[in-house]
Amino acid sequence: MEPIRNILRHKKRAVRFYEAEATKIDYEKKIVYAKDDSDIKGDTMETEVPFDMLVVGVGAENATFGIPGVREHACFLKEVGDAQRIRKQIMDCVETATFKDQSQDEIKRLLHMVVVGGGPTGVEFAGELQDFFQEDLLKWIPQIKDDFHVTLVEALPNVLPMFSKQLIDYTESSFKEEHIEIRTKTMVKHVTDKYIEAEISKPDGTKAIEKIPYGLLVWATGNALRPVVKDLMSQIPAQKNARRGLEVNEYLVVNGTENVWAVGDCAVANYAPTAQVAAQEGAFLARLFNTMSKTDAIETELRELSAKQGTAKPEDRTVILNEITERQRQLRRVKQIGPFQYSHQGSLAYIGAEKAVADVSWFSGNFASGGTMTYLFWKSAYLSMCFSTRNRVLVCFDWVKAKFFGRDVSRE
Ligand SMILES: Cc1cc2nc3c(=O)[nH]c(=O)nc-3n(C[C@H](O)[C@H](O)[C@H](O)COP(=O)(O)OP(=O)(O)OC[C@H]3O[C@@H](n4cnc5c(N)ncnc54)[C@H](O)[C@@H]3O)c2cc1C
Missing domain, CATH: 3.50.50.60 (FAD/NAD(P)-binding domain)
Incomplete structure (x- = not known):
């Protein structure tokens, strides 16, 4: 923040x-x-x-699309408070699953982490959650090895619809290697505190309702x-x-x-609805308001000069007239602000296991890539877009700290 x-x-x-x-x-x-x-x-x-x-x-x-139970039982992913709630709930699920005499079915349910929404937010979160399990949780609580499971649920036929087919395939095969399950054509209809009810479209075109038990449900489906x-x-x-x-x-x-x-x-x-668009719109408005303020200042000066010209001595009139001409030229230049035009720089998403996918605008074409180098590019892009040097340094320190000492898992 x-x-x-x-x-x-x-x-x-x-x-x-x-x-x-x-x-x-x-x-x-x-x-x-x-x-x-x-x-x-x-x-x-x-x-x-x-x-x-x-x-x-x-x-x-x-957006919950009015689906019953989502607001009451799902965790969202928007504000910092949401992230803190997710962290607490993951640790609650893990600790409760390892509580003495817990039944096997209940352990499986508690350690089933379901992410709904296959856009960049849902994909990145599923990847990060699996990383957290592989890199941190497994070291401290090895007994959850066979039961911890991340599932990504998406209503459309594939995840990351804004990326090219090649990168969608790459993401899906990477998730398979990382043991993250992707369930496409699965539309959530109802949520309770212990399971979601989803309508599944089968390959033969028929539909069925399935109950999917969960411990943590993260809702990342849009605005x-x-x-x-x-x-x-x-x-x-x-x-x-x-x-x-x-x-x-x-x-x-x-x-x-x-x-x-x-x-x-x-x-x-x-x-x-991306930060890329929001940031460019903000910069455009700043330019627009600066222009409006400069226009106001020049118009005031013009009014003053015109009044002065009426009462000035004949020898001063030419000087004032030249000034008026100069101000009018400035005014025309300042007023030349065109409408807002968005320049798309590309789409990037982290997919876990130190891999990322990128569809980046390159001269007049597009450049698609996925893998570890793209992950490094993703990290550098992330850093360059931090607003202040202060935050850039803090984020770097955070990454280094997590690399050497693991992620912070305190519940509060
Ligand atoms: C998890 C996640 C990951 C994302 N990753 C990317 C990404 O990689 N790249 C990308 O381009 N986009 C990404 N996005 C989308 C991006 O965050 C948004 O498009 C962007 O933040 C929109 O900016 P905004 O200023 O319109 O709204 P916000 O960033 O949401 O800011 C709105 C602000 O207004 C405040 N506010 C709300 N209501 C009120 C009120 N009534 N009174 C006063 N204040 C109020 C809020 O507290 C907030 O601070 C991501 C979004 C999420 C949730």
């Missing part, structure tokens, strides 16, 4: 930061209602933040709207038919508004 305050302290401009939850945006009144979510309660817990211009970048929440975004959409008539998020134009202005922009996972600009 990159603390926002760490970024703000390097900014020359005055930026006010409130760590709070935006509970509602009133579009007509131009007010954001904010609530302090901290455990320590002060005098004020709720407040109003008026705005002239608003950027919405609240991301998305996990849904946050309530604050859903509420904002309901206030803007032009967003009536929008389903997946705030629909924006090519300048990222929310359709039907003039003073609201949306970026990242909460915006629908016909790009995949």
